[in-house]
Amino acid sequence: xxxxxxxxxxxxxxxxxxxxxxxxxxxxxxxxxxxxxxxxxxxxxxxxxxxxxxxxxxxxxxxxxxxxxxxxxxxxxxxxxxxxxxxxxxxxxxxxxxxxxxxxxxxxxxxxxxxxxxxxxxxxxxxxxxxxxxxxxxxxxxxxxxxxxxxxxxxxxxxxxxxxxxxxxxxxxxxxxxxxxxxxxxxxxxxxxxxxxxxxxxxxxxxxxxxxxxxxxxxxxxxxxxxxxxxxxxxxxxxxxxxxxxxxxxxxxxxxxxxxxxxxxxxxxxxxxxxxxxxxxxxxxxxxxxxxxxxxxxxxxxxxxxxxxxxxxxxxxxxxxxxxxxxxxxxxxxxxxxxxxxxxxxxxxxxxxxxxx
Numbered sequence: 273x274x275x276x277x278x279x280x281x282x283x284x285x286x287x288x289x290x291x292x293x294x295x296x297x298x299x300x301x302x303x304x305x306x307x308x309x310x311x312x313x314x315x316x317x318x319x320x321x322x323x324x325x326x327x328x329x330x331x332x333x334x335x336x337x338x339x340x341x342x343x344x345x346x347x348x349x350x351x352x353x354x355x356x357x358x359x360x361x362x363x364x365x366x367x368x369x370x371x372x373x374x375x376x377x378x379x380x381x382x383x384x385x386x387x388x389x390x391x392x393x394x395x396x397x398x399x400x401x402x403x404x405x406x407x408x409x410x411x412x413x414x415x416x417x418x419x420x421x422x423x424x425x426x427x428x429x430x431x432x433x434x435x436x437x438x439x440x441x442x443x444x445x446x447x448x449x450x451x452x453x454x455x456x457x458x459x460x461x462x463x464x465x466x467x468x469x470x471x472x473x474x475x476x477x478x479x480x481x482x483x484x485x486x487x488x489x490x491x492x493x494x495x496x497x498x499x500x501x502x503x504x505x506x507x508x509x510x511x512x513x514x515x516x517x518x519x520x521x522x523x524x525x526x527x528x529x530x531x532x533x534x535x536x537x538x539x540x541x542x543x544x545x546x547x548x549x550x551x552x553x554x555x556x557x558x559x560x561x562x563x564x565x566x567x568x569x570x571x572x573x574x575x576x577x578x579x580x581x582x583x584x585x586x587x588x589x590x591x592x593x594x595x596x597x598x599x600x601x602x603x604x605x606x607x608x609x610x611x612x613x614x615x616x617x618x619x620x621x622x623x624x625x626x627x628x629x
Contacts, residue, residue, distance in 0.1 A: 326601040328629055329446025330355055332389070334595035335364035335499065335539025336572035338399055339375060341382050343573050343593040343612070350612040352387035355597055359446035361389035364539040364570050365397025365454070365499025367433070371426055372403055376433040393443050394434040396454040397499035397540065398468035401426050404460075423461040440476045442483060445495070448600050449487050451480065453498040459519070470500050470518045477520075481527050484534065491627040493533040493605055495598070500540050502528075505554050506569040507543035514541055529556025532626045534565040535605065537596065542572040545594045545609035551621045566623055568607055570596055575613075594618070602629045 332351050337344045351358060368375035383392070403426060404418030413419055431437055439454040456473050459466035487494045500517040501509045502525060508514045517540070518524060528534050536554075544550075547569075555564035571594030593613040599606040602625075609619040 326603070328600045328602060329359045329448050330357060330597065330599045331360045331362065331445040331448075331450075331495075332358050332595060332597050333362045333364060333497070333537045333568075333570050334573050335395075335537075335570040336366040336397070336542060336574045337363070337368070337379060338366050338572075338574040339369035339378070340574045340593075341378060343575055344379070345382050345385070347573055347593060347595055347612045348382070348387050348389070350610070350615060351389070351595075351597075354610070358389060358597075359448075360391040360393065360443070360450070362393040362445075362450060362452070362495070362497045362537065363395065364497050364537055365395045366399040366539065366574070367394060367397065369399055370402040370406065370409075371400040371429055372409060373429050373432075374409075376429060380433065391443065391445065393441075393445075393450050393452050393497055394430075395452045395497045395499050396430050396439055400430050401458040401460075401468070417460070423458050426458060440479060446600070447492075448495060449483070449492055450495045450497060451483055453480065453496060455500075468500075468517070472518075472520055472524065477523060477527065480524075484527060484531050488531055488533070491629060493535060493600065493625055493629070494531065496528065496534060496536045498536065498538050501538035501569070502536070502554070502567065505536075505552055505567040506538065506541075507547045507549045508541040525554070525556045526559065528565050529554065529559040530561055531565055532561050532563045535598070535607075535623075536565065536567045537570050538567070539570040539572060541569065542574065542592060543569060544592065545569060545571040545596075545611075545618050550609055550619055551607060563626075566605075566607075568596060570594075571609065573612075600629075 332355060334347055351361065367379055404421040405412060405414045407413035407416065407419045427439075439456050441452050443450050443452075453472070453476065455470040456476060457471040459469045459471055484494060501514055502518065503509055503515040503521055528536060550569045552567050553564035554567050555562060572592055573595065575592050593611070595610050595612060597608045597610055599608070604625055605623045607621050607623065608617055611618050
């Protein structure tokens with residue numbers, strides 16, 4: 273199966289870091305220096321805005337739990353403390369370390385013990401497809417993949433956990449649409465030269481196009497949750513290891529790139545939210561939207577992973593338990609990066625909306 277990439281001559285322009293408060297910036301032809309505003313305490317800012325009638329809703333995004341249940345519980349406690357009025361939590365994939373039913377049950381147990389979010393939007397990640405690498409939960413057996421595990425059983429496990437029957441779905445957090453995307457095939461079952469690459473059906477593409485158009489007509493920003501990052505966007509995606517995750521990147525970028533008020537949240541890389549390109553605006557060539565759309569790295573809950581400086585993950589010591597808070601106002605969206613381990617705000621960017629909600 274042929275891979276297509278937007279790297280090189282077809283790559284779109286980026287604006288790195290935060291936009292200046294109160295002004296929209298068109299993306300230049302080359303990367304711009306980061307302009308991150310210092311993070312502020314979220315409840316204080318939200319309360320101030322609400323007093324003026326500006327706050328619409330607030331919600332949180334995390335990813336890559338991967339069996340790190342202690343840090344997951346810590347993240348839930350921190351979210352409740354810093355954002356008690358959060359309307360929902362989006363989890364951008366890698367919910368489990370391997371995709372076993374008992375691993376899903378362990379995540380559910382932590383969630384039920386609380387503090388539990390009002391609503392949760394689950395995206396599927398590559399780690400949800402790793403059962404076939406094991407002959408049993410205690411025996412790694414990659415040489416005999418898939419060890420009797422069927423592709424269908426992996427999807428069924430996710431569906432039972434997430435309480436739905438499709439990979440892609442829509443929900444709302446406080447009236448703001450949240451669209452969840454994901455692969456509909458684990459490609460190793462279909463092509464022996466592939467593993468974790470993302471394949472999206474025509475039906476999912478058509479659904480996404482329809483929903484983006486629907487919400488654009490209603491002048492609502494759209495939050496899109498997906499595990500794998502798109503090429504030439506946030507931290508790490510200009511490196512070889514993360515630049516070819518999608519088998520149809522042009523098509524997905526072409527849909528998202530038409531809409532200025534789209535916010536795409538992706539995980540997978542475990543790259544630190546302290547990096548300047550934790551947030552970018554991605555301009556897609558061939559679209560009329562010269563301002564691009566917003567792309568945000570979610571960080572990761574799973575500890576022990578860090579940028580190894582060579583475009584991949586390593587297990588160097590570190591405390592990586594990070595996530596995102598999103599405050600939606602009538603004229604702007606404020607995105608904040610949070611360190612759950614230290615209880616501190618890391619970054620913040622303010623994105624003016626094209627139209628007032």
